Amino acid sequence: DGGITQSPKYLFRKEGQNVTLSCEQNLNHDAMYWYRQDPGQGLRLIYYSQIVNDFQKGDIAEGYSVSREKKESFPLTVTSAQKNPTAFYLCASSIGTGTEAFFGQGTRLTVV
Amino acid sequence: KQEVTQIPAALSVPEGENLVLNCSFTDSAIYNLQWFRQDPGKGLTSLLLIQSSQREQTSGRLNASLDKSSGRSTLYIAASQPGDSATYLCAVRRSNAGNMLTFGGGTRLMVKP
Numbered sequence: 113d114g115g116i117t118q119s120p121k122y123l124f125r126k127e128g129q130n131v132t133l134s135c136e137q138n139l140n141h142d143a144m145y146w147y148r149q150d151p152g153q154g155l156r157l158i159y160y161s162q163i164v165n166d167f168q169k170g171d172i173a174e175g176y177s178v179s180r181e182k183k184e185s186f187p188l189t190v191t192s193a194q195k196n197p198t199a200f201y202l203c204a205s206s207i208g209t210g211t212e213a214f215f216g217q218g219t220r221l222t223v224v
Numbered sequence: 225k226q227e228v229t230q231i232p233a234a235l236s237v238p239e240g241e242n243l244v245l246n247c248s249f250t251d252s253a254i255y256n257l258q259w260f261r262q263d264p265g266k267g268l269t270s271l272l273l274i275q276s277s278q279r280e281q282t283s284g285r286l287n288a289s290l291d292k293s294s295g296r297s298t299l300y301i302a303a304s305q306p307g308d309s310a311t312y313l314c315a316v317r318r319s320n321a322g323n324m325l326t327f328g329g330g331t332r333l334m335v336k337p
Contacts, residue, residue, distance in 0.1 A: 116267075118267075145324075145325075147327075152233075152329070152330075153329055153330075154228070154313060154315075154327035154328050154330055155268075155313070155315075155325075155327040156327075157324055157325070157326075160324060200265075202268065204268075209324070210255050210256070210317060212258065212270055212273045213258065213270065213315075213325060215260075215267040215268040215269075215270075216267050217266055217267040218266065218267045220265070
């Protein structure tokens, strides 16, 4: 059963804490992405990775960090430096960066 | 910088109507364009992908067209059903910057029985 799995579905964080969102895919895709979605808005790119051990900043990378140690996994850490972290976070993958993108079910992060 | 706009932001129609959702983009140098559906609180489901060299793509009751020179795409939904109620997002893939997707704000569709 191939797909992209994001966990957890809901996450609560206290101000000043770092938190890591998980994204795993078993589609054998090379490229993976993290997007942020705010209410009533489209998606904005945080980070992307075209290959293992390599990643690039997207449009809104400040306050976030990623790693790509395995092809299947692309975790996103929301650091305390992110001023407004409450949002819906979506992970995606594709065979290559120019091909059709497939998305996970998202993680809703709330800062309390 | 590529900007993507979707009009209208929200749409409510009676069941059975044919409808058109609009997407416009400012930079015609795109690699392809993808339409997605998003149900409340869920991820995105890919509906159609149109390459920059194509004019349209069809899948079931959905038809997407692309006019790259004028920076427009439309998603046509035939014989709408209540199950079509969702937010529809278009995204263009830039020809530079690693072919990344730039998203519009979406059209929230409600089909009333």
